[in-house]
Amino acid sequence: MSAELDPRLLTRAREVVSSITGFRDDAIASEAMERVVRQELARGRSSADILGEMLFPQSPLSGTLVRAALVGETYFFRQPEHFRYISQAGVPAALRKGALALRGWSAGCATGEEAYSLAAALLASVPHGFPVEVLGTDLHEASLETARRASYGTWSRRESAPRLFPLYLDAPERQVTILPVVRRITTFAQGNLLAPLPERFGRFDFILCRNVLTYFSPAAREQAISLLTRALNPGGFLFLGAVEADRVPPGMVREGPPELQTFRMLAPGELTTPAPAPRPVERSEPPAPLFRKPKATPVPVVPARVTPPPPPSRLHLEALERIEEGDVEGAAAVLESLVRQAPDYLPGLLELALLRERTGAREAAVPLMRALRVRAERLAPDHLVDGPEALPARFYQASADAYLNQGALE
Known part of the structure; x- marks a missing residue:
């Protein structure tokens, strides 16, 4: 069993990262902070020595803590x-x-x-x-x-x-x-x-x-x-x-x-005009989905009476196809079925919540975001969640927190 850490070390570590990066406290992985602190202790350093170095944002230890907290998820032509x-x-x-x-x-x-x-x-x-x-x-x-x-x-x-x-x-x-x-x-x-x-x-x-x-x-x-x-x-x-x-x-x-x-x-002298109102639900152009459907992935029609329910990723792809075709109501129905069938499938929860938000149904999006946050918190922050693109659990928790925090400020 790991030895107990001085709680001041982890608290100060999170404060250092937050002050340098702007990250919310709940977006900083506790496991990453603890790993760095334990490495310093294993080198023979005292808690007082570590706390002292963390007083200086430009110190090597502060830099190590920041690097441990950063999320480097990226790839070509994302979004x-x-x-x-x-x-x-x-x-x-x-x-x-x-x-x-x-x-x-x-x-x-x-x-x-x-x-x-x-x-x-x-x-x-x-x-x-x-x-x-x-x-x-x-x-x-x-x-x-x-x-x-x-x-x-x-x-x-x-x-x-x-x-x-x-x-x-x-x-x-x-x-x-x-x-x-x-x-x-x-x-x-x-x-x-x-x-x-x-x-x-x-x-x-x-x-x-x-x-x-x-x-x-x-x-x-x-x-x-x-x-x-x-x-x-x-x-x-x-x-x-x-x-x-x-x-x-x-x-x-x-x-x-x-x-x-x-x-x-706006350019100098250009009149400041209010942002145009969101398009109505019956628009011909569908809302952009969070994830993009891989082009060459067919979605076979599976008889419901003969085979088990399709896996969550397949239902998600079907919803993405419907969004791209402009069938917002059909996409919402598929995503609702997906969330009922697989309530722990985080990409489906986030996709449905954002679809609700984009169509003006915030009251339906909020509980979905809350459920997303609860389920994401159960996973290790760096755990990769399967979906149209593999993303760490901390991405889903941070997305839910950002959405819910915005609502609290309104």
């Missing part, structure tokens, strides 16, 4: 609807306004897949030779070193995220390397979302900060979004994750449907 919007709407709008160059920022880029994806999307959408630059920033220097190597394995390539634009070449041992033309325009630097980006980096036309703010406290999330918007050029676009903003940031307008979570910075 492909954002990259499609950049290519089909964002870049043409910037070119029509006479932009002489385009600059993008992947804020919280982890190991760099998002930054390279953004660079590829911009390159493929501008005339040949048009100047493009992309910056990727992250707190974790080791992740940035991986990004600079520009070599990735199969985990960075998912069926749920199509290869939208030329990005990499195949390499030995199932590795891929980023195309030289994409690599040349992409740079990486250490940065904290709670601090202003140094002026030397300039301003940007496209900023992606997705699935990071989910873990932030409400105050830290507001601070980070404010700093992100200050780094935008007039007319620039900010892209956030599914549950990371419950209102339009000041000085911006919403672009596209609410589920796209895309905002445009």
Whole structure:
């Protein structure tokens, strides 16, 4: 049995991580903090010595704690609807306004897949030779070193995220390397979302900060979004994750449907107009699902009387197909059946909750998010949950917490 730890050590460790990253206390994995503290004790250090070092945010131990808490889940062209919007709407709008160059920022880029994806999307959408630059920033220097190597394995390539634009070449041992033309325009630097980006980096036309703010406290999330918007050029676009903003940031307008979570910075003299109301349920364009349906996966028709109920993942794929076809009511019915059949299938709970929210039924979404949080808390934070894409349990807990915390603030 493990020896009892001084509770002050774990409490202070979580305070250190929260102060540096902006993470909510309940989004910081206790197991990760305990692992680091026990490693320090095993080296012969005293509790007083460890507590003393944790008083300094720039100390090596504080850096180790932050690295242990960070979530590095990322892959190429994650949330492909954002990259499609950049290519089909964002870049043409910037070119029509006479932009002489385009600059993008992947804020919280982890190991760099998002930054390279953004660079590829911009390159493929501008005339040949048009100047493009992309910056990727992250707190974790080791992740940035991986990004600079520009070599990735199969985990960075998912069926749920199509290869939208030329990005990499195949390499030995199932590795891929980023195309030289994409690599040349992409740079990486250490940065904290709670601090202003140094002026030397300039301003940007496209900023992606997705699935990071989910873990932030409400105050830290507001601070980070404010700093992100200050780094935008007039007319620039900010892209956030599914549950990371419950209102339009000041000085911006919403672009596209609410589920796209895309905002445009108003130009000087442009009238501030209220964000358009969410489209009614009977719209022809369905709400974007949380997960994307893998294209080549058929959903066979299984006679209910002959075989057992289909597995949760198959029902989930059927719901995604219905959403893409515009059959929102049918998708909701399938997801409701899925939740009844498999109440511990976290991706189904989150998908149904977000579908309810997007169609204006918040009162039905809240209990689903509460159930999601309870079930996610039963799992180890780093436990990978099967679904259309494998995500750690902490992602589902943080998503539920972020949604419920937003509701409490309204």
